[in-house]
Amino acid sequence: MNDNLGGITNTDEDRLSRGRRIPEQIMGPGVPPGTPATQELAPFFSSWVYESVFGDFYTRPQLDLKTRVFITMVALSVQGRMSQLRGYIGASLNQGWTREEIIEALVQLAPYQGVPATHDALAAAKEVFDAKMASGRP
Amino acid sequence: MNDNLGGITNTDEDRLSRGRRIPEQIMGPGVPPGTPATQELAPFFSSWVYESVFGDFYTRPQLDLKTRVFITMVALSVQGRMSQLRGYIGASLNQGWTREEIIEALVQLAPYQGVPATHDALAAAKEVFDAKMASGRP
Amino acid sequence: MNDNLGGITNTDEDRLSRGRRIPEQIMGPGVPPGTPATQELAPFFSSWVYESVFGDFYTRPQLDLKTRVFITMVALSVQGRMSQLRGYIGASLNQGWTREEIIEALVQLAPYQGVPATHDALAAAKEVFDAKMASGRP
Amino acid sequence: MNDNLGGITNTDEDRLSRGRRIPEQIMGPGVPPGTPATQELAPFFSSWVYESVFGDFYTRPQLDLKTRVFITMVALSVQGRMSQLRGYIGASLNQGWTREEIIEALVQLAPYQGVPATHDALAAAKEVFDAKMASGRP
Amino acid sequence: MNDNLGGITNTDEDRLSRGRRIPEQIMGPGVPPGTPATQELAPFFSSWVYESVFGDFYTRPQLDLKTRVFITMVALSVQGRMSQLRGYIGASLNQGWTREEIIEALVQLAPYQGVPATHDALAAAKEVFDAKMASGRP
Amino acid sequence: MNDNLGGITNTDEDRLSRGRRIPEQIMGPGVPPGTPATQELAPFFSSWVYESVFGDFYTRPQLDLKTRVFITMVALSVQGRMSQLRGYIGASLNQGWTREEIIEALVQLAPYQGVPATHDALAAAKEVFDAKMASGRP
Numbered sequence: 001m002n003d004n005l006g007g008i009t010n011t012d013e014d015r016l017s018r019g020r021r022i023p024e025q026i027m028g029p030g031v032p033p034g035t036p037a038t039q040e041l042a043p044f045f046s047s048w049v050y051e052s053v054f055g056d057f058y059t060r061p062q063l064d065l066k067t068r069v070f071i072t073m074v075a076l077s078v079q080g081r082m083s084q085l086r087g088y089i090g091a092s093l094n095q096g097w098t099r100e101e102i103i104e105a106l107v108q109l110a111p112y113q114g115v116p117a118t119h120d121a122l123a124a125a126k127e128v129f130d131a132k133m134a135s136g137r138p
Numbered sequence: 139m140n141d142n143l144g145g146i147t148n149t150d151e152d153r154l155s156r157g158r159r160i161p162e163q164i165m166g167p168g169v170p171p172g173t174p175a176t177q178e179l180a181p182f183f184s185s186w187v188y189e190s191v192f193g194d195f196y197t198r199p200q201l202d203l204k205t206r207v208f209i210t211m212v213a214l215s216v217q218g219r220m221s222q223l224r225g226y227i228g229a230s231l232n233q234g235w236t237r238e239e240i241i242e243a244l245v246q247l248a249p250y251q252g253v254p255a256t257h258d259a260l261a262a263a264k265e266v267f268d269a270k271m272a273s274g275r276p
Numbered sequence: 277m278n279d280n281l282g283g284i285t286n287t288d289e290d291r292l293s294r295g296r297r298i299p300e301q302i303m304g305p306g307v308p309p310g311t312p313a314t315q316e317l318a319p320f321f322s323s324w325v326y327e328s329v330f331g332d333f334y335t336r337p338q339l340d341l342k343t344r345v346f347i348t349m350v351a352l353s354v355q356g357r358m359s360q361l362r363g364y365i366g367a368s369l370n371q372g373w374t375r376e377e378i379i380e381a382l383v384q385l386a387p388y389q390g391v392p393a394t395h396d397a398l399a400a401a402k403e404v405f406d407a408k409m410a411s412g413r414p
Numbered sequence: 415m416n417d418n419l420g421g422i423t424n425t426d427e428d429r430l431s432r433g434r435r436i437p438e439q440i441m442g443p444g445v446p447p448g449t450p451a452t453q454e455l456a457p458f459f460s461s462w463v464y465e466s467v468f469g470d471f472y473t474r475p476q477l478d479l480k481t482r483v484f485i486t487m488v489a490l491s492v493q494g495r496m497s498q499l500r501g502y503i504g505a506s507l508n509q510g511w512t513r514e515e516i517i518e519a520l521v522q523l524a525p526y527q528g529v530p531a532t533h534d535a536l537a538a539a540k541e542v543f544d545a546k547m548a549s550g551r552p
Numbered sequence: 553m554n555d556n557l558g559g560i561t562n563t564d565e566d567r568l569s570r571g572r573r574i575p576e577q578i579m580g581p582g583v584p585p586g587t588p589a590t591q592e593l594a595p596f597f598s599s600w601v602y603e604s605v606f607g608d609f610y611t612r613p614q615l616d617l618k619t620r621v622f623i624t625m626v627a628l629s630v631q632g633r634m635s636q637l638r639g640y641i642g643a644s645l646n647q648g649w650t651r652e653e654i655i656e657a658l659v660q661l662a663p664y665q666g667v668p669a670t671h672d673a674l675a676a677a678k679e680v681f682d683a684k685m686a687s688g689r690p
Numbered sequence: 691m692n693d694n695l696g697g698i699t700n701t702d703e704d705r706l707s708r709g710r711r712i713p714e715q716i717m718g719p720g721v722p723p724g725t726p727a728t729q730e731l732a733p734f735f736s737s738w739v740y741e742s743v744f745g746d747f748y749t750r751p752q753l754d755l756k757t758r759v760f761i762t763m764v765a766l767s768v769q770g771r772m773s774q775l776r777g778y779i780g781a782s783l784n785q786g787w788t789r790e791e792i793i794e795a796l797v798q799l800a801p802y803q804g805v806p807a808t809h810d811a812l813a814a815a816k817e818v819f820d821a822k823m824a825s826g827r828p
Contacts, residue, residue: 011579011701037678041651044750045659045674049667053525062518062735071488071519075526076668078492078764080218080632081233084668099179104476105485107183111467112489115187115387116222119173122183122214144685149425182474190466191387198458200380209350209381212407216354218633236595242338243347247330250351253601253801254628254636257587258596264589287563311809313816317789321614321797321812325805328604336596352806356494356770375455383459392490392498393447393448398459402451407701492768513731521735525667529739530766530774533725536735540727605801614794623795626761627802630768656752657761663743664765 016047021054026058026069035083035121039059053087064119070105077106078113089128101128154185155194162228164196164207173221204233208243215244216251223259225240227266239269292334294333295331303365311359342371346381353382353387353397359399365404375405386397420543431459433469440505441485449497459512480509484519491520499535503542505514513543568599571607573634578610578621597665609651616645629658629673630665637673641680651681706737709745714788715779716748716759725773754784760795767796767811768803779818789819 024030039046058068073088092102102125110118162168177184196206211226230240240263248256315322334344350366368378378401386394454461472482486504506516516539524532591598610620625640644654654677662670714720714754729736748758782792792815800808 004472014810015145018513030489035675037675039680040669040675041655041678042659045662045670048746049525052746053740055669056738056742060518062514065521066498067519068522070500071485071522072526074488075492075523078489079526079666079668081666081668081672084671100476103179104474105481107180108385108471108477108485109461109489110183111391111471112486114217114219114390115172115191116219118183119176119222120219121181123173123175126179129179143681151309184469186466187387190462190470194462194466195384195387198380200376201384205381206384209347209384210388211353212347212350213385216351230650238338242336243343246333246344246347247351248340248597248801249333249805250348250355251327252631252633252804253605254631254633255591256597258633260554260593261587261589264593267593288776302763311813312815317793317812317816317819318797320595321808324608328600329805332600332604341770355804357810359805379455383456386459388491390495391467392493392495394459395452396497397457397497398448399451401814402455405455407615412700449595459655488803517731519727521732523802524735525662528769528771529724529743529770530771533728533774536731537725537727540731558814593694602802609798609801612794615798619795620798623761623764623798624802626764627768627799630765631802650795652752655748660753660758660761661745663739664745664769665761 012090015055016088017049018059019050020066022051022054022058026094027087029036029095032073039057066097068097073102074105078122080117080120081109082120082124086124089125090132093128093132099125114120147188153189153193156197157188157191160192160196160203161188164203164232165225166228166232172254204235207233209234211240213241213245215247215255216257218258224262224266227263228270231266231270237263277325282323290326291331294335295326295329297340298330298334299326302370303363303372304366327409328382341375345371346373350381350385353385353393354394356393358396362400364406365401366408369408375401421494425551428466429469430474433464433467436468436479437464440479440508441501442504442508452454456500480511483509484511486520487516491523491531494531494534496538499528500538500542502545513539513545567603567607570611571602571605572618574606574610575602578617578640578646580646582640618649621647622649625654626657626661629661629669631670632669633682634676638676639679641677642684645680645684650679693766705745709740709743709751712744712748712755713740716755718780718784719776744750756787759785760787763792764795764799767799767807770807770810772810772814776814778816779815781820781823783818789815 028071034049038049058065069091072083073092073112076085076088080086091104093099103122106121106125109121172184172187176187207226207229211223211230214223214226227240230256231237241260243257244259244263247259301339310322310325315326334341345364345367349368352361352364365378369375379398382394382397382401385397426506439494448460448463450506452463464536472479485498487506490499490502503516507513520532520535523535586598586601590601610617619644621640625637625644628637628640641654645651655674658670658673658677661673695782704804724736724739728739748755758782760777763775766778779792782787793812794812798806799811803816
């Protein structure tokens with residue numbers, strides 16, 4: 001994928017190193033994306049996520065990173081994918097969304113995803129907010 | 139919303155107090171709907187659920203409360219929203235559905251929601267039935 | 277399956293003939309369940325639905341047929357399975373549920389399945405009600 | 415619901431008139447939300463959507479209207495609710511999102527909702543863009 | 553159902569005993585399908601799963617058992633039904649699929665079910681593989 | 691991604707040309723994957739699907755192409771993504787699966803995805819089989 005970089009022929013190495021910077025930016029330093037199970041059982045797939053999701057999608061200029069993590073958080077709430085949802089609530093905080101904005105987005109979804117899905121998503125948000133407070137980081 | 143009350147202009151206070159009676163009737167006394175996370179992070183949304191879900195929907199006369207909690211239980215089983223499903227299995231017991239009828243409804247759903255969803259819903263039902271027996275309440 | 281008939285050893289023929297009466301009762305005379313594609317491509321599966329869904333589930337005494345078709349309608353609305361949903365809205369009418377009760381059930385689901393799912397289900401209900409009126413049958 | 419308005423006791427009339435302005439702002443003048451079937455079969459529910467969804471949620475200051483319609487579009491894409499999705503792609507255009515941003519959001523979702531869901535959502539976007547161009551409005 | 557057995561009229565006993573052999577073949581000896589809750593609350597449904605799912609579907613010659621458990625595993629991954637998914641990952645191993653093939657299937661699904669669903673499914677696979685290694689069985 | 695090719699550093703061009711051969715193999719000559727809307731609105735995404743889905747996933751040796759298209763068909767049936775499902779039923783035929791095997795797989799899914807989903811999938815299969823017969827190709 002190189003149409004967002006203006007005609008440069010990328011090798012996989014270029015995409016991989018570009019992709020590896022994104023999770024650090026959105027999850028914070030030292031937090032690898034995905035799960036330990038994925039890294040152990042499917043290293044090919046871990047690399048693919050770095051290159052082909054973070055490297056190819058998140059680096060495109062049409063939407064900024066702040067917007068991308070927010071709409072990803074929305075998608076994960078609708079799907080009820082809880083462990084990934086927690087990751088992207090944290091990523092939204094890291095990208096500058098306030099707690100109030102995150103809560104409001106999960107509430108805005110209630111008439112579409114249903115009230116129970118919003119209850120579940122807010123419980124995930126509380127876990128993320130509490131863990132952040134306990135860690136002493138802003 | 140006042141079309142179910144014949145032309146009275148309701149204030150929000152009317153709807154809220156009407157709505158607050160319903161969860162007590164269906165969940166039993168002292169069991170607030172939703173989750174502690176919702177009440178802490180999104181008090182606006184908790185009030186909205188009381189007013190606009192319990193106050194506006196559950197009080198309409200076209201279907202009785204007993205039927206409403208039963209079809210809500212069905213919806214939550216199909217969606218696999220487990221913590222809310224447990225709440226509405228308990229609510230169905232409180233509204234007079236027997237254990238046999240609740241089990242039968244979850245089994246009736248198997249050809250539509252799939253066998254695994256019925257296994258999961260029956261596991262939720264067993265938790266609710268066992269907790270009720272342990273509490274010594276009928 | 278014979279536990280609902282008290283110790284009689286059923287042959288497949290018994291279950292099949294028992295199962296074949298149910299769709300007529302719920303869909304009305306002359307309306308086979310399922311789709312022409314199923315009957316053409318998978319006659320084994322059509323027979324299985326008669327025997328193992330209609331014959332084994334719908335004939336059990338723990339819930340009456342009127343309740344079974346109603347909760348099936350609810351499940352299909354939550355799943356967004358439109359062609360089957362239309363069939364079970366018609367079946368609910370045939371089993372004695374009023375239009376008002378059917379509409380109210382689909383509205384009751386809105387806070388759980390989402391507002392768009394209720395819009396879609398009400399559009400299906402309107403098609404069924406209009407077709408019934410055009411056919412001149414009650 | 416009045417916590418976003420600072421202690422004023424709203425009557426339903428207040429919420430309804432506030433709620434009725436939102437669909438015009440987001441869908442364009444003369445385009446009622448929901449479907450004709452909903453308005454015909456369930457006028458109670460149509461009013462509830464105006465009051466309790468548009469009047470209570472969309473008017474809160476924590477997120478602006480432009481963000482709300484965008485994340486609603488995202489939710490509808492993930493759910494595959496096609497007719498409502500078309501409405502909110504149009505609403506996103508009306509609120510100032512560019513075609514490029516809308517396309518990019520639907521593509522960003524592909525690793526989460528799946529590639530087929532993005533194909534379907536882009537087909538919906540093309541219909542909306544083409545209808546807008548045919549209408550001669552910007 | 554007897555069309556796969558050439559005109560023999562089966563009694564329920566035939567189907568049940570045929571169906572009981574399958575779970576042993578796919579889950580390993582001594583592992584009943586379904587959950588304890590299902591067996592306790594809904595023995596009718598447990599028998600129905602043996603007869604009408606294992607007895608009627610899994611014994612048909614058009615696809616072998618090895619293929620059936622594999623595509624069932626795929627379906628459960630897409631649905632996110634975790635406890636049943638673990639059972640069918642184990643069943644796939646028992647039927648001769650290698651760990652590499654199972655991992656690869658779950659990865660192949662990522663562009664369709666989404667990356668988070670594949671992360672979740674690989675975590676389930678790791679649990680099954682680790683439990684198998686701890687048990688000392690091949 | 692090059693771990694399936696043994697240490698060769700691939701450029702995007704390599705992956706793209708490798709990926710472009712797959713859809714022809716599975717869909718038949720002259721049938722591009724995805725939809726015209728995707729190709730028009732999101733050419734970046736079309737290329738990404740060629741490279742990062744067909745080029746990276748489908749060419750890995752751990753599962754053959756015949757198995758990959760079959761499990762993709764299963765996933766699309768469970769999700770109810772109809773237009774893509776038709777494409778992968780056709781792809782399964784092209785890869786050597788018989789009509790009987792395809793029908794049997796969709797029937798095998800019924801206890802997991804629900805009976806209505808199997809009815810819908812069989813209707814899609816009939817459309818594909820009929821179109822193939824009308825085209826005079828085997």
